[in-house]
Amino acid sequence: MSNSASPQSTQLLEEGEGATFPPGFVWGAATAAYQIEGAVHEGGRSASIWDTFSHTPGRVLHGHTGDVACDHYHRYPDDVKLMAELGLKAYRLSVAWPRIQPDGHGPGNQAGLDFYRRLTDELLEHGIEPWITLYHWDLPQAIEDAGGWPNRDTAARFAEYAELTVAALGDRVRHWITLNEPWCSAFLGYGSGVHAPGRTNPGEAVRAAHHLMLGHGLATRAIQAARPDAEVGVTLNLYAVSPQTSSAGDADAARRIDGLANRIFLDPVLRGSYPADVVADLAPVTDFGHVQDGDLEIVSTPMSFLGINYYSRHVVAAPVEGVEPEPYWRAQSSWPGSEQVRFVTRGVPVTDMNWEIDAPGLVETLERVHREYPDLPLYITENGSAFVDEVVDGRVDDADRLGYFDAHLRACHSAIASGVPLRGYFAWSLLDNYEWAWGYTKRFGMVYVDYDSQRRIPKSSARWYADVIRRNGLAAQ
Numbered sequence: 001m002s003n004s005a006s007p008q009s010t011q012l013l014e015e016g017e018g019a020t021f022p023p024g025f026v027w028g029a030a031t032a033a034y035q036i037e038g039a040v041h042e043g044g045r046s047a048s049i050w051d052t053f054s055h056t057p058g059r060v061l062h063g064h065t066g067d068v069a070c071d072h073y074h075r076y077p078d079d080v081k082l083m084a085e086l087g088l089k090a091y092r093l094s095v096a097w098p099r100i101q102p103d104g105h106g107p108g109n110q111a112g113l114d115f116y117r118r119l120t121d122e123l124l125e126h127g128i129e130p131w132i133t134l135y136h137w138d139l140p141q142a143i144e145d146a147g148g149w150p151n152r153d154t155a156a157r158f159a160e161y162a163e164l165t166v167a168a169l170g171d172r173v174r175h176w177i178t179l180n181e182p183w184c185s186a187f188l189g190y191g192s193g194v195h196a197p198g199r200t201n202p203g204e205a206v207r208a209a210h211h212l213m214l215g216h217g218l219a220t221r222a223i224q225a226a227r228p229d230a231e232v233g234v235t236l237n238l239y240a241v242s243p244q245t246s247s248a249g250d251a252d253a254a255r256r257i258d259g260l261a262n263r264i265f266l267d268p269v270l271r272g273s274y275p276a277d278v279v280a281d282l283a284p285v286t287d288f289g290h291v292q293d294g295d296l297e298i299v300s301t302p303m304s305f306l307g308i309n310y311y312s313r314h315v316v317a318a319p320v321e322g323v324e325p326e327p328y329w330r331a332q333s334s335w336p337g338s339e340q341v342r343f344v345t346r347g348v349p350v351t352d353m354n355w356e357i358d359a360p361g362l363v364e365t366l367e368r369v370h371r372e373y374p375d376l377p378l379y380i381t382e383n384g385s386a387f388v389d390e391v392v393d394g395r396v397d398d399a400d401r402l403g404y405f406d407a408h409l410r411a412c413h414s415a416i417a418s419g420v421p422l423r424g425y426f427a428w429s430l431l432d433n434y435e436w437a438w439g440y441t442k443r444f445g446m447v448y449v450d451y452d453s454q455r456r457i458p459k460s461s462a463r464w465y466a467d468v469i470r471r472n473g474l475a476a477q
C-alpha cells in the first residue's frame with residue numbers, strides 16, 4: 001500500500017531550497033486534442049463521443065462544447081512559438097482519432113494526418129520534441145455506436161488506428177503514449193457516466209477497462225513492429241491512497257480504492273495479472289469472463305516507460321451502516337463493488353476543482369511504483385492545478401498555481417534523490433482549455449486564454465516555469 005512508505009522517504013525539499021535536476025531531464029507541457037483544437041467539422045473530422053456528449057443538454061456545465069475551444073487547429077503556429085519562448089523541450093499533444101479515421105475504420109484521412117504532420121514539423125523546427133498520446137478520450141462516435149470500449153473489437157480498431165498514425169508520423173515522432181488515463185475512460189465513461197459516452201453500467205465499465213488495456217497492448221506491439229526505435233508507454237492517473245484512521249475497516253477501504261484506482265491497471269500492464277483482491281471485490285458486477293487466454297500477455301507487452309498523471313490523494317474510510325456516503329467529486333458509481341466506501345476531506349488546502357493539494361503524495365506514488373513494479377523509466381505526463389485567475393492590467397499573477405508546481409517539482413526532485421528513475425515532467429496544461437464536464441469554468445493553463453478574443457497571456461507560472469527549464473531546476477530563494 002502506498003501509505004506504508006516510510007516517513008523520511010516522503011520528505012520534500014524544503015521550500016526555498018534550490019534543486020538541480022539530472023542532465024537531460026525532459027521539461028514539457030501537455031494538452032489534449034478535444035480540449036484545445038476546436039475546428040470540429042474541418043479536415044474531414046467526424047464526431048467523437050465528446051462531441052455527442054457535450055451537445056447533449058445537461059451533460060456539461062453551461063452546455064459548453066469543444067467546438068471552438070482554444071482554436072488551436074488554426075492557431076498552432078503561434079502556440080508553438082509561445083512554447084518555444086517558454087523554452088519547452090517537449091510537448092505532449094494528443095491526436096484526435098476522428099480526424100484520422102472519421103468512420104472508425106479504414107485508411108487514414110489525409111487531411112487529418114497532414115494537420116499533425118504540420119504541427120509536429122512546426123514543433124521540431126522550434127527544437128521541441130513531440131510526444132503523442134493516441135487516445136485522450138475522443139473515441140469516434142461510429143465506434144461507440146458499434147458498442148464502444150465494452151466491446152472487444154474496439155481494442156483491435158484502436159491498434160489499427162495506432163498503426164496507421166505511426167506509419168504517417170513515425171518518421172518525426174519517437175515518443176508514443178497509447179492511452180491517457182484508462183481509469184477515466186472506463187469508470188467515468190461507462191460507470192458513473194460523468195464523462196462521455198455517459199453510460200452507467202458497472203459491468204461494462206470493468207469490461208471497458210480490460211479492452212482499453214488490450215488495445216494498449218496491441219497498439220504497443222504494432223508501434224514497436226513498425227518503428228523499432230520508438231519509445232512506447234501508457235499514461236495512468238495514479239493516486240496516493242490512505243485510510244482515515246488505523247482501523248481495520250479504514251485499511252480495507254484504502255485497499256479497495258487503491259485496487260480500483262491504481263492496481264487494476266498497474267498489475268495487468270506491468271505484471272500481466274489482475275490483483276486477486278480486486279477481482280474478488282468486483283465479483284458482484286463481473287465474473288471477468290471477458291478476459292480471454294493470452295490477453296494478459298498482450299496487455300503486459302514490455303514498454304519503454306510509464307507515464308503518471310498525479311493530481312491528489314484519496315483519503316478513505318469504512319462504510320457506516322445506514323449512512324449513505326456523500327458522493328465524492330466523482331460519483332460513487334465510479335467505484336463498482338466498493339460504492340459504500342467514504343471519501344474523506346481533511347480540510348487541507350484545495351484547488352478550484354476541490355482536489356486536496358498533496359505534494360508528498362506524489363513522492364509516495366513515484367516511490368511505490370518504483371518499489372513494487374518492474375524497474376522502468378517514469379515520466380510525470382500531467383500535474384497541475386485549477387485556480388480562479390484574474391487579468392489585472394493585462395497580467396495574470398497566479399501565485400497559487402505557481403506554488404502548486406513548485407511543491408510538486410520539489411516532490412519530483414525528492415523522488416529522484418531517493419533513486420526513482422523519473423526522467424521528465426509535463427505540466428498540465430500549456431493553455432487554459434475545455435475541462436470536460438466542467439466546460440471552460442476551470443483554468444489549468446500556465447497560459448491564460450481569453451475565449452472571446454482567443455488572446456493568450458502567459459501567467460506568472462509560465463514565466464517561472466521558463467526559468468526552471470532554463471536552470472534545469474529550482475532556484476534557491
Ligand code: FCB
Nearest residue numbers: 032180181237428435444
Ligand atoms: C486529467 C486529464 C486532463 C485534464 C486534467 C485536469 O484527468 O487527463 O485531460 O482534464 O485531468
